[in-house]
Amino acid sequence: MKHYKAYLIDLDGTMYRGKQPIPEAKVFIDELKFRQIPFMFVTNNSSRTPELTQEKLINFGIEAESVQIMTASLATASLIKEEKPDATAFVIGEDGIIKALEDKGIKVVDKDPDYVVMGIDRDNTYKKLVEACVHLQNGATFIATNPDIKVPTEKGFVPGNGAFATLVENVTGMKPEIVGKPTGHMLYIALEQLGVEPSDAIMVGDNYQTDIQAGIRANMDTLHVQTGVTSQEELRQYSVQPTYSIKTLADWFD
Template sequence: MKHYEGYLIDLDGTMFRGTDEIQGAKEFVDELNKRHIPHLFLTNNSSRTLEQTAEKLRGFGIEAQVEQVITASLATAAFIKEKLTSRRAFVVGQTGLISALEEAGIELTDQEAEIVVMGIDRNVTYEKITRAALNAQKGAYLLATNPDIKVPTERGFTPGNGAFVELVSHVSGKKPTYVGKPQPFMMEFALQKLGIPREKTIMVGDNYETDIMAGIQSGLDTLHVQTGVTSEEELAKYPKQPTYSVRTLNEWFSHM
């Protein structure tokens, strides 16, 4: 069994499930720390800041520094600085996205934006969606933190960021660019920050469509954990399988 020198770890469904802890998650991270194996936490959730995300992990007893957290919001701010020339953005999103953009020196504006940036926004209004659509119609780049159409919650599936992005795209006729997992940008951003060669790094997550796809497409080995979205049965249907799949992360200690 291969030994991995770096870990990229998904959060929701892997480290915790909403407000519930996940068996083995804390012990898994403790073991990485004990063995001094570099690791980063990767989340498509754009609503929390880096600090709020690290705090949430610590609330479950999981050791986490702000520097170890990569959110889709952070990756989106980095995408703008690396790939786009404009710095004027109209934002639909919550604190996590707004603060990531502000810290990156992006100017937030209501009108004549050159970029429309969309992340999940539970305070969304008709006027916000309309402004996003109008700015996109006038030629603004349409950038989104993550493509999730629906989010599993205890109430059922609730609308995800991707559902609103598709709406704005439909109205404006503008194609969106997505940054979060499984898109390559967020993965390359994380790999660069981790500083471990990709062939010695493993991507860990519960969701085949985002986490495992992200790893496969970026040429990483992948560890699927059956504590979240993709069950063992669902996993079997995919033609490209993860490198490993475990019931809980407790099963992984012997391989570290």
């Protein structure tokens, strides 16, 4: 096994399963710490701040610094900051994205924004969607934190951010730049923060279509773990395979 200088790691299905712990995940993280290998969690969730995710991980016995949590919101803010340091943004989204943008000095505005940023917003309204459509038709740049169309809940599937971003795309004819998985943007930004080249790092996750795809697109090696969405059988159907696929994270550091 190659020595990787950094690990990027998915959360749900990899570190825990909904509200259930995955015991091998804690052992894996403890081993990374013991070997002092840098790592960062990468999540498409745009509504939670890193601090809230940090608290969630502690419930599963996994301790991480808040700087070790890269969210699609933080990555979106970094991306905009890089493109246009004094940018303004009209935002559909919750605390996670609004705080991330403001922390980077991006002004959240209602009028004449440079960007329209969409993240999941459980207070979304017809009026907000109209405004997003109008701003885009007036020339704003369209960014979506993540493309998830539907999110599983105990009541069934409910709309994810991708469902609303697609609605706005259908009305305006404009495709959003997607920051979260399965694109490589968020992973590149995480690696930049760690100062590690993609070729020296590995992306760990359970979901081929998001985690492994993102790793592949970010030119990283990939480690698929069979504790979540994509089974070993399903994995075989894909023409581009992950670098490794293991049953649980206990099989990694032997």
